[in-house]
Structure formats: C-alpha cells, structure tokens
Amino acid sequence: MSADEALATLAKALAHPARIRILRLLLATPGCIGGDIVGAVGLAQSTVSEHLRILKTAGVITGEIDGPRVCYALNPEALSLLADFVASLKSPETDACCIPKPKAPS
Amino acid sequence: MSADEALATLAKALAHPARIRILRLLLATPGCIGGDIVGAVGLAQSTVSEHLRILKTAGVITGEIDGPRVCYALNPEALSLLADFVASLKSPETDACCIPKPKAPS
DNA sequence: TTCGACTATCGTCGATTTACGATTTGACGC
DNA sequence: GCGTCAAATCGTAAATCGACGATAGTCGAA
Numbered sequence: 001m002s003a004d005e006a007l008a009t010l011a012k013a014l015a016h017p018a019r020i021r022i023l024r025l026l027l028a029t030p031g032c033i034g035g036d037i038v039g040a041v042g043l044a045q046s047t048v049s050e051h052l053r054i055l056k057t058a059g060v061i062t063g064e065i066d067g068p069r070v071c072y073a074l075n076p077e078a079l080s081l082l083a084d085f086v087a088s089l090k091s092p093e094t095d096a097c098c099i100p101k102p103k104a105p106s
Numbered sequence: 107m108s109a110d111e112a113l114a115t116l117a118k119a120l121a122h123p124a125r126i127r128i129l130r131l132l133l134a135t136p137g138c139i140g141g142d143i144v145g146a147v148g149l150a151q152s153t154v155s156e157h158l159r160i161l162k163t164a165g166v167i168t169g170e171i172d173g174p175r176v177c178y179a180l181n182p183e184a185l186s187l188l189a190d191f192v193a194s195l196k197s198p199e200t201d202a203c204c205i206p207k208p209k210a211p212s
Numbered sequence: 213t214t215c216g217a218c219t220a221t222c223g224t225c226g227a228t229t230t231a232c233g234a235t236t237t238g239a240c241g242c
Numbered sequence: 243g244c245g246t247c248a249a250a251t252c253g254t255a256a257a258t259c260g261a262c263g264a265t266a267g268t269c270g271a272a
C-alpha cells in the first residue's frame with residue numbers, strides 16, 4: 001500500500017463522529033472499557049461493534065480479551081504517520097513549535 | 107456542528123488517496139498550481155475538480171481566481187483542530203512537546 | 213467577435229458506508 | 243449440562259461516495 005493510501009486509510013478511520021467520540025472515550029478512560037461504549041455513543045450495539053472493528057482494522061485501537069468482556073485501548077503508534085503528515089501541512093516552512101522531527105518517516 | 111463532527115469532516119477530507127496526493131502537490135509547490143493537478147493525479151478533470159471542491163469546502167485549501175486559472179494553496183489553520191486531536195491521541199499523558207492549547211477552538 | 217484553454221457544475225452509474233435487528237459465538241457462574 | 247451476559251457477525255435497506263462524460267461558464271489571445 002502506498003503512503004497516500006495508508007494515510008487515506010488512517011484518515012478514513014477517523015472520518016466519522018461516532019468513531020471520534022469512541023476515541024475520546026478511550027482517551028478519557030484510564031484503564032479498560034467495554035460495553036459502556038455502547039451507552040455512551042447512543043447507537044445500537046452492533047453498530048458500535050462495527051465502528052470498533054473499523055478502528056481495530058486501521059490499527060488505531062487494540063482489543064484485548066479480558067475475561068467476560070473486551071478491553072479496548074488506544075494504539076498511539078498507528079497514528080504517527082497521520083500526525084506527521086498533518087503537522088507537515090500545518091507548518092510547511094515555519095515550525096512555530098516542536099521541531100524535533102524534520103520529516104522523518106520512511 | 108459539534109467538535110466531533112468537525113473533526114470527522116476534516117478527517118473525511120483527507121480520507122482519499124487522491125486528496126492526499128493533491129495536498130502533497132500543494133505542499134511541494136511553492137506558489138500557485140492549477141490544471142497541472144489534473145495531470146499529476148491521473149484522474150478525469152471533473153473528478154479532480156470535485157476533490158478540490160471537497161477540500162475547499164472543508165477549508166483545507168483555498169482557491170483564488172488568478173486570471174484564466176485558479177490558484178490553490180494550503181490553509182494550515184483549518185487543520186489545527188485535527189492536528190491537535192491526533193497529537194492528543196498520540197500522547198495521551200506525556201506531552202513530549204507543545205502543550206499550549208488544552209482544547210481551545212470553539 | 214471568435215477561438216482555445218481552464219475550471220465548475222450536472223446527471224448518472226456502481227461501489228462503499230452506515231445503521232439496524234436478529235443471530236451466533238465465547239466466557240462465566242450455577 | 244444450562245442460562246446469562248457481552249461481543250462479534252450476518253443480512254438488509256438507506257444514504258453517501260467516487261468516478262466519469264457532457265455541458266456551461268470565464269478569461270485571455272488572435
């Protein structure tokens with residue numbers, strides 16, 4: 001998969017309000033979280049499960065079986081590519097802040 | 107529009123390889139660029155125009171009429187929201203860099 | 213004015229996405 | 243074994259997206 005496609009895939013994973021909300025929930029939750037997600041987003045269980053599957057396929061989150069439920073957590077590394085790209089768009093020449101990486105990705 | 111929807115809209119604007127490619131082209135082009143985009147992405151003119159419209163609607167790029175052609179340029183400010191969100195996902199607790207804005211935009 | 217180059221818009225088609233209820237799977241306690 | 247709860251999967255219908263050709267509009271040059 002080309003870099004463009006990889007970026008598009010990552011962006012597509014974030015391209016839905018329900019998934020943004022899920023990521024916010026994971027971000028705000030220290031440990032694990034399972035079926036509470038369903039109640040929080042206000043969609044049907046099957047729909048939420050589908051969104052979780054999309055996020056998991058994109059590598060943005062990880063699902064770990066923890067007894068009777070599943071423990072979801074963020075996978076920050078997967079977003080490095082997108083974060084770097086967006087940052088490069090934001091500051092094409094003037095790095096107003098955090099310049100550590102010029103444009104490292106390979 | 108809620109913050110979640112705004113983020114999803116921004117992400118959706120990036121959720122296509124052709125649009126990623128267009129943004130790369132704009133990033134790599136110092137000044138203006140017009141119909142050269144069509145040749146570079148290898149799609150029909152109408153299709154490219156549609157992608158440009160989507161990017162423009164999302165506020166990611168700006169189109170300025172410059173005589174017979176249109177001058178497209180990146181609009182870094184529009185990406186601040188997305189960049190901030192992705193960065194917060196990348197470093198949920200350890201802000202290795204630039205923490206200035208907790209969640210400023212309204 | 214007429215021509216040619218460039219861009220935007222319209223209409224349409226097929227593919228993909230989204231959402232839901234219903235069903236199935238898996239893990240636990242009885 | 244059996245029932246229960248949580249999660250995933252299946253099947254389906256509505257909505258959206260992506261691509262294209264054809265068309266219309268705009269500008270500068272001849």
